[in-house]
Amino acid sequence: MALRRAADSLWRMGVRAAMILFSALLALLAPAPDVQAAPAASHLAADTEARWVPFELTGNQIRFRTLLNGRWVDAILDTGVTDTAVSARFARAAGLKPLVAGRADAIGGSVPLSWGAVDRVEVGGLVRTGGRIAIIDADPRVTGAAPVDLFVGADLLAAYALEIDYDAQRFRLLSSGRMPFRGVTAPLRLAGPTGLYLSELDIGGRRYRPVIVDTGDGSMVTLTSAAWRGTGAASGPVTTAIAYGLGGEVESEVTILPALRIESLPASEVELRIEPDTGFSARKGAAGRVGGGLLRRHRVLLDPGAGRMILAPAARGDWPVTRSTSGLMVSQRGDRLRVLHVMRGSPAAAEWQAGMEICAVDGAPIPAAYATSPLASWSTGAPGRTVRLRLCDGPERSLTLARFY
Structure with missing residues (x-):
């Protein structure tokens, strides 16, 4: 594991x-x-x-x-x-x-x-x-x-x-038409020449179709900017994040939806990415995507040949959203952490920039096994906690964690 x-x-x-x-x-x-x-x-x-x-x-x-x-x-x-x-x-x-x-x-x-x-x-x-x-x-x-x-x-x-x-x-993998468990059924079809899996979502009582069902996308839900503006839910705090696709780095806005539905199946506390209208979903004529982050809360059957997606709540149907409380998105490079992105409106937004490098957290140097160490939890720590981060060029900065989206 x-x-x-x-x-x-x-x-x-x-x-x-x-x-x-x-x-x-x-x-x-x-x-x-x-x-x-x-x-x-x-x-x-x-x-x-x-x-x-x-x-x-x-x-x-x-x-x-x-x-x-x-x-x-x-x-x-x-x-x-x-x-x-x-x-x-x-x-x-x-x-x-x-x-x-x-x-x-x-x-x-x-x-x-x-x-x-x-x-x-x-x-x-x-x-x-x-x-x-x-x-x-x-x-x-x-x-x-x-x-x-x-x-x-x-x-x-x-x-x-x-x-x-x-x-x-x-x-x-089963023969098309099999139904090995009971659950909520949503439409599922293949998009013409692209072969993408397409279904539907209900957000704020409004139906969004089509949305791409993508088991390889680790996020929960993505909407185009145009679709997001039409939700009527665009009132909560919105920040920014980056991600990587094969075509390069992508920056999108991120917020938390209190609820959405796939047919009659509700989902609460859903992380939503808002993709530019020039992004992938829009280029494929879709309103957005459903990714593995949301699918993992369910037992799933995808059967486009039978025209259906079946979802039943999993044991961890309330799988929590992991939120940054620091606003720093970082990656490890040897004995240091390099800042990839500073999330908008976050505690780090005023003083931090992409490219800065961190060599110690609360006085502890960055270990080779940092990714699997308890030290790595600081970026999503409890709001109100103050973390001391030493930059590799010498000075130490204090960052007080907060809920900002």
Whole structure:
């Protein structure tokens, strides 16, 4: 469970940005060119219902190990990826050759990729032989401290029902039309040529459609600025945060929604990201996205073939929002913390700037294992606590933590 402990500590550090936005990585700008590959053929094993795949949550992303061309690979289950992709690093090691160049629309902008032929991909009871795979140079900031080499997308998943049991941290693939548990049913469909999973949300009594359902996005809910202005809920404090997509760094506004609904299923205390109207959701004609941060409060069945998403409350249906009380989003670089972003309206807003480096917290130097140490909790500590932060160029500053959004 080392990955899970590391991820929890990263949230406490305020480096959520390093993990949150890896969604819809490969929404193609144009149809993929033909690749000289064996025709793709997929099937489910006869015992697929028994083939649960264990996973760990890191930054609310579903990470697991599976087989690609007979090699074990670390993977993310990502319905926001329209075409399954492999890292260029793994492709080189496995002898997967880039054959045809292309481009994809991603969080942060357009990115280059290559297409190659693949022999065999296995995910639980699903086996696909032949077909193509995208090859990408994945920015390590997108997936946090632990590298990932395979992004399992809608081209593999959409023909089947995907059941995610967040309580037991396992998932499986079933024949479309199966209903293994009871819950609230919401519409789910695939968007034409993009292959994105689309559903609906109700905020303040207003229905928002479509919204992208993205298991690879670690955030809870994202809305476009236009959709947010129409909620009638735009009265609470709003701050800023950054995140990383394959297309680069993205800054968005962040607030906390007291409540929303997916059909008749309520959710309270939901972190909302407000994306510019030039952002990814708007470019795909969507009002926003539902990410793993909200999905993890439920048992989930995604079955676009049957036109439905089924949600049932999980044991941790009240999974709390982790809020920064410092306003400093940082990442570790050796024996120091580098400030990535200073959140608007936060206790740090007046005196801190991105690029500053911290070498000690309350007199304690930054250890190599900082991410998994108790020291990392200072950034989301109790309001009213004063933290002493020593800058690497010498002076020490005091920062009093506060609830600011």
